[in-house]
Amino acid sequence: MIQTVQTSAGPIQLIPQTVLETPDLNIFEAASMTLVVGPNGAGKTRMLASMIDAVLAADGRDGADHRDTLVVYYSPMPCGFNLPVHAQFINLQDGMRADKSQKEPNLNVLNNLDDVFDVQAKVVIRFFSTNNVYKQIYSLLAGHGKPDLSTLTEPLRRAIAQLAESRVESDHSRRTVGVIGHINSLAYDAEAAAREELGQAIERFLKAKLGAGYRREILAASYTIARHNKPIDFIQAMLQRLGVTFARPAGKTATAQKTYDGALKELADIAVVLGDAELRKAEYALTESSLAGLAKLGYKKYSSISTTGLSSGAAALLSQFTKIEESIKQTISERPGLKHLLLLIDEGDIFLHIGWQQKYVAYLNRLVEKNLGNLFEDIQLVLTTHSPVLMSDFPRDCLVTLEDKSISVADALDETPINLRKRASQALSFGAPLSSIINTTGDAGTMGAFAMQHIENVLKRLQSREPVAQYHIDMIDDPFVQKYIRMLTDRS
Template sequence: MSKIQAIRVDDRLIELLPQGVDRLGKLFEIDSVSLLLGTNGSGKTRMLLSLANAVGSSQDDSVQFYFQGTPNGNYEPCAPYNKNLCAIYYSALPYKRKFVRKPGIINASPSTKPYTDSRRIEQLGEVAKVLDVDTRLIGIFGYSRTVFRAVLIPALKSSREILSSELKYIIFDLNSLVSDLDSAELNDYKILDGKRESILKRLEGLLEQEIDIRIGETDRCLFLSALEYMYSKGKLYDEKSAAYAFLVHVNLIRAPSDRSSFKKLESIVDGTKVVLDNYAYKADFDWSQRTHRFQIDGISQSEIVRQHETPIKIEWSNLSSGLQALVEQFSLIDEAIGKAAAQGRFSILLLIDEGDAYLHLDWQRRYFSMLNKFLGGLKRKHNLHSLQLIMATHSPLLAADIPGELVTSLDSNSSINSFAAPLEEVIAGAFGSNSLGEFAAGKINEIYKRARAGNTTGEDRNVVEVIGDVAIKSALRRSFQG
């Protein structure tokens, strides 16, 4: 099937392959890349959904596709457009969009259901490999200060009989913290917070020591990991009763305890021991640490580990939250293109709605470079005839990666020289605003007006000193001098 040259959507003509673009050579790994720019409310999402729905519509005069070198000149006037074409829509945004289910349309957006199955883990690994990320499948377990501050210390504070005299004294210090402070200290929250943190850290350290003496480092780590796991599950478990039962078990308090709660805690610990005995080298663990990792040999082994109820989390190493989000997104797109190819649809129009949303600025900067490389691999992997991409964004970082003739601004009819342009120029040209936040710009203008009138205050000068832009800071300093 011929590549899409342009698409008319309402009052906009989006040129995927504008005349003269060949002079730039093969910029991308896929057949075409187009960008829709616009502020929130400019209609980016509506336009992408119109494009997707038009692919499967029998007739939709609001959308017209034009193809390269077709028998009817350069366009095909009637939809549906060939059974080889598939529109794939992906959005990283959380709220639901109206999406009509039709042949030739696939919604690749994440569902509300969490992906915990082994196939999803396998897909994440495959995508990470394509992106040249050095990653291994690992199991992680351990505990943090949460188990002390949210579970064990509250249990100790409410216990009537603490059997460790040192623990008893520190709990007393914590309970009487406010009453022992003088009035000056009470009025300084930093002093109060510092003393409270000091007491809590002493409690954490002493609890670890006392538990180590009674049951050893290994069991201390396993039991505290299991307690924190129970706490993380919310109402599924009674972690308070389990904490009392555990403190009785290690002989730190004397109190009636719920035997069934301790049995549940113990079963989680036993399940963890079974997994570690069979799939980890426990000699490699430094049990003085709170967190432990071990390598898992393949997806099948991870599935066996997941059959046991344990605090062990299975994930890929070296995946930050930003990279994890990208890998998840790319794996969903891969899955959708695979479905299209299985239906015999080898010409793909991929529509990505703010795929860079919620990413850290550095990941936004790298987003298109990684996406371009990944999509090139998918085109080869699935033997596609064509793969054409239309992205919608309000990110100036993404806009700076795309030549202006491939950019459609929904907020302006003027052309944009976005490719490799300074970020300030991209923002001003594509979004009709400067690169400062509105609040900061307003404050700067107010200070400048007062400086011109000779009415600046000491607070004005202090505000200028925290301005990050060196040029603006220097200009305002000069204005103070008249």
């Protein structure tokens, strides 16, 4: 466990002295949680980078020995520093490179997110379209295939005859009224209806001939013709097996048939995992067990797995914690000697609405308790943020405040006639009102600089007894400023 670590900002004590003396007073599931705050340019990320170097360099020669500590750094964007390549270090930065992996969604992480953030999402498998199969059959039956009509069912023969008749009428209409006029004609609509009817007749024919295996066979056929350069021959051979004869026999299909047989077997295994031997649906909701079962099969040939119902923020949270959790578990499986975890998260809340910022630290607490706690002897977290909401979840002695003396906006605001930025002698954080946290811990004003400029202008004009539009007064919602304005207007 790391008590104190040397950083670019000086030595940082990760475990408060009171908790060191009485461990039962720790309110977090982790051994320690530390929040680093400060304005842009204060060096928060630089401090984390130096912390990584310090921990990885602690090999016992200078007293500290962290050779059994795994260090993980996560940031939504590249940090801009050269971070080390080390067996004890995991570098997770979302902006470094595009994630081209097509891994299955982590349902464990998703369920935890649902419990804390109420994301109400689900993981589903969707099978690809099989329109390519029907297009080939349509072409064979209604085009150049020249099938023996006597080997077709009566509904198919009738649908083919109706399409042929409507085509003649459609051609006549096109020659008579032109292409544009034909699009709005009855003949055009009749041909479209005949095409649709033939498609439905083909589907009914296949279902009747293939029986319970219809869906699997069509999916297998779709995959097969997408893989081979003579799809029409394979589809013709498939129809011939169903009793349809043609004027010209199909070409060689041995290679395609081998692909088809393999696909049928894989689809049968997928059907077992999904609990539907006939694969009647185009989409299935997945459980942890079915997701794990599919991961062992070649489902990506015939379908895709995705998460539905996720907002962009929820998707980012899923990505963030999936990367953190899975990379940690993979690393400790390869290096079982790692006993401690130092997890550094650099502004991981930056994309979250205030309502979800309020739940972010609670989720981290749950992550340690439910997912990572049994993997290490102890876990320590260090976070950076600009959010006063996150600051409100950290006791004062768990805060590290960095300052940038080059920033002069604070001084400018302090010189205003009405100072809305009075600071307490001590920073406020855990459970404090956000306005107090913004003033003290956040070291900022309680309103935007533009609004401040407007208020200052209104007050100066009123103090000088100059006219001010009532609209410009009414738009100010601060009750103390409104009270002061009323006092000024009463004097005038």
